[in-house]
Amino acid sequence: MAADHSNSKEHIPVFIDEVKFELASRHALGAQLRALPTPPLGPELDLWLEVAGPKDDELIRPESNYEVRPGSKFYTAPSTINPGSGSYVHS
Known part of the structure; x- marks a missing residue:
């Protein structure tokens, strides 16, 4: 006889910037993924899914x-990169 899993909750482990989070479903809006960290990711950061192999993230x-697949790895990066805005001074 098959086990009844109708009341069991699925927990999908994902990683954002190497920190583990769990999702209750394999399907999520990007906004839900961005809300996992505390505090949630702000508009100054983009969220990327790391893709194995030669494909782009x-x-x-x-x-x-x-x-979302179990063990998916995400990372954040600045939304806007302005190469002339840094405080680095070449001497």
Whole structure:
């Protein structure tokens, strides 16, 4: 007889900047993924899904729906990179 899993909750482990979080479903909006850290990711940061192999990493858009695999690795990066705005002074 098959086990009844109707009341069991699925926990999908994902990592954002190497910190483990758990999702209750394999499907999540980008906004839900951005809300996992405390505090949630602000508009100054982009969230990216690390893609293995030669393909480009995937930008996670807040309004888009994603199928999340257990162990998925995400990372953050500044939304805008302005190479002339740093405080580095070459001497």
